[in-house]
Amino acid sequence: xxxxxxxxxxVVDPEIRVITIDExxxxxxxxxxxxxxxVVVTITPTYTGCPxxxxxxxxxxxxxAAAGHPDAExxxxxxxxxxxxxxxxxxxxxxxxxGIAPPAPVARPNVVPLTLAVRCPRCGSPExxxxxxxxSTACKALWRCRSCSEPFDHLKAL
Amino acid sequence: MSADLFDFVLGLGDDALIAAQRxxxxxxxxxxxxxxIALANIALDxxxxxxxxxxxxxxxxxxxxxxxxxxxxxxxxxxxxxxLVELPNGDFAVTMAKLFFLSAYQLPLYDALAGxxxxxxxxxxxxxxxxxxxxxxxxxxxxxxxxxxTEESHRRMQEAVDQVWPYTHELFAADPAAPVDPAGLRAxxxxxxxxxxxxxxxxxxxxxFTPGGGRQGLHTEHLSFLLAEMQxxxxxxxxxxx
Numbered sequence: 001x002x003x004x005x006x007x008x009x010x011v012v013d014p015e016i017r018v019i020t021i022d023e024x025x026x027x028x029x030x031x032x033x034x035x036x037x038x039v040v041v042t043i044t045p046t047y048t049g050c051p052x053x054x055x056x057x058x059x060x061x062x063x064x065a066a067a068g069h070p071d072a073e074x075x076x077x078x079x080x081x082x083x084x085x086x087x088x089x090x091x092x093x094x095x096x097x098x099g100i101a102p103p104a105p106v107a108r109p110n111v112v113p114l115t116l117a118v119r120c121p122r123c124g125s126p127e128x129x130x131x132x133x134x135x136s137t138a139c140k141a142l143w144r145c146r147s148c149s150e151p152f153d154h155l156k157a158l
Numbered sequence: 159m160s161a162d163l164f165d166f167v168l169g170l171g172d173d174a175l176i177a178a179q180r181x182x183x184x185x186x187x188x189x190x191x192x193x194x195i196a197l198a199n200i201a202l203d204x205x206x207x208x209x210x211x212x213x214x215x216x217x218x219x220x221x222x223x224x225x226x227x228x229x230x231x232x233x234x235x236x237x238x239x240x241x242l243v244e245l246p247n248g249d250f251a252v253t254m255a256k257l258f259f260l261s262a263y264q265l266p267l268y269d270a271l272a273g274x275x276x277x278x279x280x281x282x283x284x285x286x287x288x289x290x291x292x293x294x295x296x297x298x299x300x301x302x303x304x305x306x307x308t309e310e311s312h313r314r315m316q317e318a319v320d321q322v323w324p325y326t327h328e329l330f331a332a333d334p335a336a337p338v339d340p341a342g343l344r345a346x347x348x349x350x351x352x353x354x355x356x357x358x359x360x361x362x363x364x365x366x367f368t369p370g371g372g373r374q375g376l377h378t379e380h381l382s383f384l385l386a387e388m389q390x391x392x393x394x395x396x397x398x399x400x
Contacts, residue, residue: 048285049206078210079281081288132192133296134199142192158288 004039005030007067014055015137018098021056025086028077039064039072044082046158047138084139084158095155096121101128101143103157118154120145130154164218165238166336167279168228169373170267171211172239175229176381177260178204179388180247189250196296200257203289210282230392234382235375242325244372244381251311251318254300259322259351261293263329266346267338274337298354305358316360323363328370 008030009022021027021043028042041060045053057074064072084103087095092102101121117126125147132142133156140153181201188194212225223231242260247253268290271283304315332341355362371377391398 045206047203047206047289048210048282049202049204051202077281078285079277081281081285132195133292134192134196136195138199138202142195156292 002067004032004041004064004067004069004072007063007069008041008060011056011059011063014052014059016095016098016100018094019087019091021060023088023091023094025084025088025091026056026082039069040075041072042075042077044077046082048078050138052137082158084155087155099152100140101152101154103155106157118143120148120150121152122150123148162335163276163337164215165373166333167211167215167218169238169240171208171215171228172237173243173260173264174204174208174211176237176239176384177243177257178202178208179384180243180245181253181257183247184253193250197253200293200296203286203293207282207286207289210285214278214282226392230389234377234385237377237381237385238373238375239377239381240325240328240372241369241378242322242329244378244384245322245325246380248318248321249314250300251304251314252321254297254304255315255318255322257293258297258301258354259326259329261290261297262347262350263326263343265290265294265350266343267340270338270343276337279337294350301354301360302358305355305360312359315358319355319360320363324367324369327365327368328372331370331373 008027009020011021011027013019013021013024013026016024024046026043026046028044029040030042031040032038033040041064043053043056043060053076057076060074061072064070083106085106087102095102099121101118104118118128118130119126120128123145125145127146128143129146130141131144131151134140135142135153139155139158141156142151143154144151178201181197181204184197185194185201188197208229209225212228216223216225216228242256245252245256247256265287268283268287271279272287274280274283301315301319304311306312307315326347330340330344330347333339334341352362
């Protein structure tokens with residue numbers, strides 16, 4: 001039997017298929033209920049209306065069934081609310097390699113904000129501009145590079 | 159207490175649900191592609207909040223109604239949303255005025271809920287406030303752009319603000335038993351809204367006309383038409399699945 005944590009962590013996000021739900025930070029915990037022996041996976045949505053949640057739940061159950069845990073339970077929690085700060089370094093690198101500019105750290109209250117340029121994931125240029133604050137999925141905005149002229153997605157800091 | 163809390167949560171859930179339905183009407187009809195995507199995204203956020211709130215309302219009621227039963231199987235008099243969200247979309251300026259005032263109310267509301275004693279509402283508030291901040295940012299940008307734009311855009315944005323403003327009063331009707339009393343949010347709302355109107359060269363309307371009744375189930379004629387469209391499939395084919 002595959003370790004349930006590893007099985008759940010390997011599930012990829014259905015809308016951004018280069019990154020796993022673990023790297024995206026939406027996999028909160030994988031535990032085994034000591035009384036029943038059932039695996040309980042806890043996930044949290046990026047956005048409240050994220051339409052990928054049903055698919056993610058089904059994919060997690062399927063992955064755990066394949067790993068020898070056919071009765072795994074998937075729970076959804078909303079607190080603490082997901083933040084892009086939970087995206088791992090390997091997740092950020094994969095987003096960038098897939099042409100999606102990763103988010104800057106979320107601004108903290110009482111901290112002087114440092115606005116970093118969004119770098120073009122294709123040519124690395126900081127000469128970029130926002131085209132639209134909303135993009136192809138709830139978590140992305142549409143940007144354009146002024147150096148290489150390519151449009152690209154940017155995962156919004158949340 | 160539980161019945162009061164049910165009404166409160168139902169009202170907030172209905173606000174988000176009806177706002178989502180109205181914003182969704184813009185899909186494929188917005189003035190430009192980027193705005194089409196933006197409005198659909200905001201509608202989706204509102205729908206997400208509505209689902210969490212209506213699910214919780216159903217549990218508080220304890221009568222076995224889930225989010226779908228509450229959304230699709232109630233008549234207009236049983237809806238508790240504010241009148242603001244059911245008003246027709248009008249032109250783009252009216253839609254932006256509605257969204258601007260709604261998000262300037264929802265943001266401090268969700269923020270206050272995030273710190274309230276009810277664990278479920280606190281979790282929903284902490285989640286939804288992040289999304290409301292984007293809605294407020296987006297709509298205030300358009301209010302400034304249109305208000306401080308051309309003569310025609312200024313005229314239409316001012317008309318929109320004048321038309322929608324009276325409906326903002328209902329949002330802050332006192333409800334001292336609620337986890338967050340909306341009456342306490344009015345000052346913050348005005349502190350958010352007034353500088354944007356000023357920057358947009360728009361005049362803040364007067365406060366004479368204050369329509370209300372939505373929280374008691376007394377709606378404008380527009381809600382019935384909206385519900386007819388939203389509920390028709392579920393009512394024609396109860397329990398249908400695909």
